[in-house]
């Protein structure tokens with residue numbers, strides 16, 4: 103097992119700065135998820151760990167060894183990609199064994215590792231099949247198996263579930279987590295899907311435009327996003343974000359007025375504008391008690407989700423969503439009272455997006 107440490111790492115492709123000054127410590131045995139929108143530098147970061155991209159600046163360590171100039175084959179890592187890239191003419195057993203044969207590992211040892219990986223991934227009965235005789239989920243398990251037989255110090259996974267349908271994605275997600283619990287190998291897992299990040303990561307590193315925004319546990323990112331980007335990216339449905347003006351303790355955005363508490367008034371001192379944030383699940387139907395502000399809005403769309411309903415309000419400062427229990431059966435067009443607890447309010451600098459606390 104091993105740690106992975108980025109220390110001021112940058113990657114340039116000509117004019118494009120794909121990754122900028124990345125410093126990130128991934129602990130031994132950790133399941134670290136790199137998440138962010140397409141093009142933010144996730145794959146590039148992973149490929150630098152694998153040794154598939156040169157590092158333009160900074161230092162990358164695996165364990166305490168600097169690997170900037172170490173060839174991919176001499177790094178003790180195994181990578182799983184979105185496309186399974188299995189050899190179509192080989193059986194599952196041959197696909198699993200192939201990389202080990204290339205490395206001239208002894209036959210008995212190959213057999214031991216292949217059988218063990220097959221047992222872990224429930225592939226034992228499929229060992230003599232060809233990839234075309236497998237479902238998408240089974241193929242992805244073979245791809246995982248190919249990484250497992252390497253017995254690497256670090257697993258690198260680049261969107262390994264994106265080719266699977268929704269149900270299989272949930273299943274395979276759990277399989278990967280079980281695998282990690284069992285092998286306890288360091289995993290660096292890339293996804294653009296924040297739900298995948300939240301459910302899988304021991305910690306999550308959120309990236310945007312080549313820059314690391316925040317690293318933390320899923321709960322830290324959800325409760326205390328450091329900026330507007332992380333606030334809007336983590337959580338589903340996304341946090342409501344509104345531009346507002348500040349007048350003493352009153353924060354106003356269109357028809358919404360919020361009376362802020364002492365602590366927040368201090369954080370807003372001297373400001374005339376602020377970005378207000380609150381999550382759809384933190385709006386509660388009904389009158390506001392102490393420590394909460396009252397909103398009164400008209401639901402122009404109601405989406406029934408089974409246990410919950412998602413209310414859409416179109417206001418002069420933009421659309422607002424509220425996620426409430428479906429027992430309310432809010433009719434479309436109804437004007438409803440909503441309470442927003444002050445403790446659930448997020449404030450961001452309207453220019454820089456930095457959280458104000």
Ligand SMILES: Nc1ncnc2c1ncn2[C@@H]1O[C@H](COP(=O)(O)OP(=O)(O)O)[C@@H](O)[C@H]1O
Pocket residue numbers: 115118119120138139140141142143144145146147
């Ligand atoms: N080989 C390359 N040549 C030039 N630009 C690249 C290359 N690979 C990636 N990029 C650019 O680097 C940025 C980050 O890409 P990537 O790491 O693939 O993002 P992600 O995996 O987060 O979607 C993007 O702007 C992308 O266009």
Ligand SMILES: [Mg+2]
Pocket residue numbers: 144145146
């Ligand atoms: Mg990518």
